[in-house]
Amino acid sequence: MTPVAALAERTSTTEIPSPTQIPSPAQIAAKLGPDFAARASEADAGDIFVAENFKALKDAGLVDAGVPADLGGGGAGITELCAMLREIAHHCSATALSFAMHTHQVAIPAWRWSRQQAAPVAPLLKRVAAEKLVLLSSGGSDWVAGSGKAEKVEGGYRISARKVFTSASPIGDLLMTGAVWEEAPDGPAVLHFAVPMKSPQVKLLDTWRAMGMRGTGSHDVLIDGHVVPEEGVALKRKQGEWHPLFHIISMIAFPLIYAAYLGVAEAARDRAVAMAAKRRMSDHVVALIGRMDTELCAAQLAHAEMVRVAETATPGAATTNETMICRALVARHAIAAVELALEAAGGAGFYREAGLERLFRDIQGARFHPMQQGPQADYAGRVALGLDVSTVF
The missing domain is CATH 2.40.110.10 (Butyryl-CoA Dehydrogenase, subunit A, domain 2)
Incomplete structure (x- = not known):
C-alpha cells in the first residue's frame, strides 16, 4: 500500500454506514458527489455559481452540520467537517471551497460555544440550524487589517x-x-x-x-x-494587529479551507493515475506518478497536523504559527502534486474534457489565502527568534 493510500485509509470517513448507523457528513457528501461532478464542468465553463449544489447541501442537512447538537445542529467537529469538504472536492472544487467559507463561519462560533462557553454566539448558531442560513465570509477583505x-x-x-x-x-x-x-x-x-x-x-x-x-x-x-x-x-x-479572535480564526478556519484544496489534489491524482495507465508505460511516466504521490502525501500529512492542532491546541501566536506553516506546506505540495498529475497524464490531460486542466486551475487558489508566502515566512522567522509578531499578518 502506498503512503498516499495508507493515509487515505486512516483518515477516510466515507465508508458505507450500516443500516443502524447515522451517516457522517462525509458519507452524505459522497452520495451527493456524482450530481456535483456532473455539473462541475458547466459551472466552470460559464462562470456559473453552483446554486443547485448548495440547495442539495441544505436539503441533506450539511449547512448546519457544524452547529453543536445542543443548539439544534449536527454536532460535527473539525475532523468530520474536513473529511466532508475533502469528499465534496473530489467531485466539485468550487462547491467545496465556497461551502468551506460557510462551514468555517459556523465552526468558529461553535468552537467558542463548546470551549469558551461564549453565550453571545448561541443565537447565530441556533438560527443557522433552524433557518438553514448560509453565512458568507469576505476573507479577502477582512483579514487582520480590516477594510471599509x-x-x-x-x-x-x-x-x-x-x-x-x-x-x-x-x-x-x-x-x-x-x-x-x-x-x-x-x-x-x-x-x-x-x-x-x-x-x-x-x-x-x-x-x-x-x-x-x-x-x-x-x-x-x-x-x-x-x-x-x-x-x-x-x-x-x-486595527492593524492580532486579536485573540484571529488566533481562533486561524486555528479553526484554515484546516477547513485547505481541506477543499487537498481534496482537489486527491481528485487530480486519481484522474492522472487512470489516464497514465492508458499511456505507453515508461520509466519516466512511472517516476512522475511516484513523485506525484510523494507530493500528495506531504500535503496530506501537513493537513492532518492542521486538523490535530485545531482539535487539541490552545489558540495563540505559537498555534497560529504552526497552523500557518502547515497551511503553506499543504498549498505548496498540493499545487506540486497537481502539476505532476497533469504531466503524468500526458497530452490528453491538456483537453478540457479530461477535467485535469480545471483542477490545475482550481488548485492555484491555494496560493492566495492568508497568510501568503511572504508574511507567513516573516511570522515563522520572528517566532523562532523570539521577536514581536503582533503586526505581522
Whole structure:
C-alpha cells in the first residue's frame, strides 16, 4: 500500500454506514458527489455559481452540520467537517471551497460555544440550524487589517465598503464582515458585525471572472450606507494587529479551507493515475506518478497536523504559527502534486474534457489565502527568534 493510500485509509470517513448507523457528513457528501461532478464542468465553463449544489447541501442537512447538537445542529467537529469538504472536492472544487467559507463561519462560533462557553454566539448558531442560513465570509477583505469605513451615527454605525472574494454570495443570507472606525476614541478600530444580504443598502456586483474556482460565485459585495445598530457589533478591536479572535480564526478556519484544496489534489491524482495507465508505460511516466504521490502525501500529512492542532491546541501566536506553516506546506505540495498529475497524464490531460486542466486551475487558489508566502515566512522567522509578531499578518 502506498503512503498516499495508507493515509487515505486512516483518515477516510466515507465508508458505507450500516443500516443502524447515522451517516457522517462525509458519507452524505459522497452520495451527493456524482450530481456535483456532473455539473462541475458547466459551472466552470460559464462562470456559473453552483446554486443547485448548495440547495442539495441544505436539503441533506450539511449547512448546519457544524452547529453543536445542543443548539439544534449536527454536532460535527473539525475532523468530520474536513473529511466532508475533502469528499465534496473530489467531485466539485468550487462547491467545496465556497461551502468551506460557510462551514468555517459556523465552526468558529461553535468552537467558542463548546470551549469558551461564549453565550453571545448561541443565537447565530441556533438560527443557522433552524433557518438553514448560509453565512458568507469576505476573507479577502477582512483579514487582520480590516477594510471599509464605519461612521458613527445615532444608535449605530453607517457602513461603506466593498468586500471582495465573497464566495457563495448569490445564495448567502448573512455576510460576516467588518469595517474600520477611524474616529474611535483610542485610535482606529475594526468593528465586526453581520450584514443581511437582503438589506437595501447591499448590492451584489457581478465581478467573478477568475482563472479557477469559477463556480464559487465569489463576487464583490458593495455595502453603501447600511446601518449596523450598536448592539449588532460583535467585537471592537484595534486595527492593524492580532486579536485573540484571529488566533481562533486561524486555528479553526484554515484546516477547513485547505481541506477543499487537498481534496482537489486527491481528485487530480486519481484522474492522472487512470489516464497514465492508458499511456505507453515508461520509466519516466512511472517516476512522475511516484513523485506525484510523494507530493500528495506531504500535503496530506501537513493537513492532518492542521486538523490535530485545531482539535487539541490552545489558540495563540505559537498555534497560529504552526497552523500557518502547515497551511503553506499543504498549498505548496498540493499545487506540486497537481502539476505532476497533469504531466503524468500526458497530452490528453491538456483537453478540457479530461477535467485535469480545471483542477490545475482550481488548485492555484491555494496560493492566495492568508497568510501568503511572504508574511507567513516573516511570522515563522520572528517566532523562532523570539521577536514581536503582533503586526505581522
